[in-house]
Amino acid sequence: MRAYAALTAAALAVAAPAAGQSLSEQFESLFTFGNCGQPLCLPVNAGVHGSHYIPGVVQGQNNLLAFLNSSISSTLGTLPVSSATSSEIFSFVNGVPVAEQGSAGPIYGERAQTLGQGRFVLGAAVTGISFDQIRGVNLSDVELNFVHQNVGAAAFGDPVFEQDVIEVGTELTLDVQAISVGATFGITSRIDLGVIVPFISANLKGESTARVISPLADSPHAFGTQDDPSPTASSAADGSASGVGDVTARLKVNLMQSATGGFSVLGEVRLPTGDDENFLGSGETVVRALGIFSTRQGNFSPHVNAGVIYRTGEESTTGVVVNAGFDQLLSPSFTLAIDLLGNLQMGEQIDFPTEAVFDVPAGQTVELTNIPDTDDHLLDLSVGGKFTASENVRFVTNVFVPLNSGGLRTSLGWTAGLELDFR
Numbered sequence: 471m472r473a474y475a476a477l478t479a480a481a482l483a484v485a486a487p488a489a490g491q492s493l494s495e496q497f498e499s500l501f502t503f504g505n506c507g508q509p510l511c512l513p514v515n516a517g518v519h520g521s522h523y524i525p526g527v528v529q530g531q532n533n534l535l536a537f538l539n540s541s542i543s544s545t546l547g548t549l550p551v552s553s554a555t556s557s558e559i560f561s562f563v564n565g566v567p568v569a570e571q572g573s574a575g576p577i578y579g580e581r582a583q584t585l586g587q588g589r590f591v592l593g594a595a596v597t598g599i600s601f602d603q604i605r606g607v608n609l610s611d612v613e614l615n616f617v618h619q620n621v622g623a624a625a626f627g628d629p630v631f632e633q634d635v636i637e638v639g640t641e642l643t644l645d646v647q648a649i650s651v652g653a654t655f656g657i658t659s660r661i662d663l664g665v666i667v668p669f670i671s672a673n674l675k676g677e678s679t680a681r682v683i684s685p686l687a688d689s690p691h692a693f694g695t696q697d698d699p700s701p702t703a704s705s706a707a708d709g710s711a712s713g714v715g716d717v718t719a720r721l722k723v724n725l726m727q728s729a730t731g732g733f734s735v736l737g738e739v740r741l742p743t744g745d746d747e748n749f750l751g752s753g754e755t756v757v758r759a760l761g762i763f764s765t766r767q768g769n770f771s772p773h774v775n776a777g778v779i780y781r782t783g784e785e786s787t788t789g790v791v792v793n794a795g796f797d798q799l800l801s802p803s804f805t806l807a808i809d810l811l812g813n814l815q816m817g818e819q820i821d822f823p824t825e826a827v828f829d830v831p832a833g834q835t836v837e838l839t840n841i842p843d844t845d846d847h848l849l850d851l852s853v854g855g856k857f858t859a860s861e862n863v864r865f866v867t868n869v870f871v872p873l874n875s876g877g878l879r880t881s882l883g884w885t886a887g888l889e890l891d892f893r
Contacts, residue, residue, distance in 0.1 A: 492747040493674045496709040500640060500678040501614075503693050503703040510616055510636060510680075512691055522619040523636055523691075573771050573799040574856035577868045577885070579809040580793070581764035581773040582732030584724045585656035588893075593652045595866060595887025599880045601644040605841050606875030609642040613840040617826040618691075627830035634684040634691045635836055642676035644749070648715060650887075660724040668715035672749040676707045711748035716740045716756070731765035736777075754783035760791060769799035779813065790814045795852070805856040811870070813848040846877035854885070862891040 491499070501509040510523040575581060585591060602609050616636040620626040627633050647670070654664035681702040682691050692699035718740045726733045738758040744751020760777035775793040795809030824843045828834040854868025868885040 491709060493672060493709050493711050493749045494747045496674055496707040500676050500705050500707050501638060503680050503705055512693060522621065523616050573769060573797040574805040574858055574864055576773060576795060576797045576809060577807045577854045577866060578811055578852045579773055579795045580736060580760065580762045580775050581771060582724060582727065582734040582762050584660055584662045584722055584734065585654060587656050587659045589656040590892040591654045592890040593887060595650050595885050597648045597650065597883065597885045599646045599883040601878050601880050603875065603879045605844055605877065607841050612640045612642065614638045614640065615836055615838050617836055625829035627828035630686055631690055633828060634682055634689050636680055637683050638678055638680045640676060640678040645673045647671045662722040664720040666718040670715040670744060670750040671710070671712040673710045674707060674749070677704065679704045711750060713745055713750050715744040716751040717743045734762040736760040736762055754781050756781050758791060770796060772796040787815045789816055803858045807854050807856065809852040811850040811852055815846055844876065847874060848876055849873040864889040864891065
């Protein structure tokens with residue numbers, strides 16, 4: 471109980487409001503090289519030329535900066551939530567359920583058993599994630615190219631200064647730590663209700679360098695000032711924020727249970743309580759519905775979860791959730807838990823313009839980024855264990871690694887926590 475209280479106190483300690491610029495504004499500042507207050511502002515003749523590179527004007531809502539920003543928010547909305555599953559397995563003797571020794575259950579997967587009426591599980595866990603890739607490209611090596619707006623009725627690339635390209639190289643790191651405090655209560659022998667409240671700490675740091683690539687020796691586009699123009703410029707961002715993340719409510723109903731198997735359904739809603747401007751939440755409601763099948767052979771308990779996930783954001787997508795794994799009791803006090811966690815996007819994907827084609831010179835193409843235009847399917851491997859310290863205290867440790875390159879990813883994420891089981 472003291473350990474649980476210490477984790478809760480630590481969570482409240484990091485829940486302080488961020489000061490100054492939000493992390494979204496810090497992120498945008500990586501692409502603000504002038505003084506007009508908008509991305510890609512050029513102070514030299516800004517009223518004529520600078521605004522022609524502002525991506526909000528040139529590329530609309532599907533521009534590259536919006537894609538990167540929305541990728542961060544949508545990823546926070548799909549981070550796995552630890553399950554709360556009964557650690558007891560029952561056999562039936564003369565029609566009466568009798569508890570047997572069994573594994574302590576999965577960590578990120580779900581099995582069909584519910585807690586049982588009146589049973590109460592409290593949990594607290596710390597999760598650390600350092601995002602370092604987006605669609606397989608290292609965040610330390612992201613390249614973005616911005617083309618000039620086609621002004622007037624002339625062909626794109628005429629006059630010649632329209633062929634000027636602003637090339638931006640960016641190094642970016644985003645570290646997220648979450649302290650999640652949750653409770654699950656057995657309303658009846660077949661219905662569990664749970665709530666999870668995360669406290670998030672996000673740290674953003676980055677540098678970017680921009681340069682004007684022009685076929686002209688005296689291009690009108692430059693950084694700096696009219697008295698001191700420069701073909702290159704740099705910018706930096708360094709900020710942090712902390713506070714409550716997206717609160718999750720869960721309802722699990724067991725529809726069928728026997729001595730060796732069972733089937734349940736799970737409904738889960740993540741509410742947009744986290745500040746998405748500071749990367750503390752997704753900024754959208756996320757709904758997940760799962761069918762859960764599990765069975766057991768001795769101390770080996772495999773499970774399969776399948777269902778759908780729906781997000782309410784304008785640029786978000788629906789998806790199919792498929793998880794499969796097992797938990798295995800290796801000793802009276804230690805359970806091994808392994809899961810494959812899949813999230814497959816359906817319907818319209820998050821996309822962005824990948825190239826620009828000039829009319830003059832005819833057919834000349836500019837690649838707008840080195841980030842590929844691919845699907846953002848997610849497949850992760852989760853490996854962890856539960857250590858039973860006493861009848862009602864379990865310690866949890868876990869790591870998860872991506873198995874594909876879709877979306878915004880980390881090379882390695884970790885979780886450590888404890889569960890208190892009240893009967």
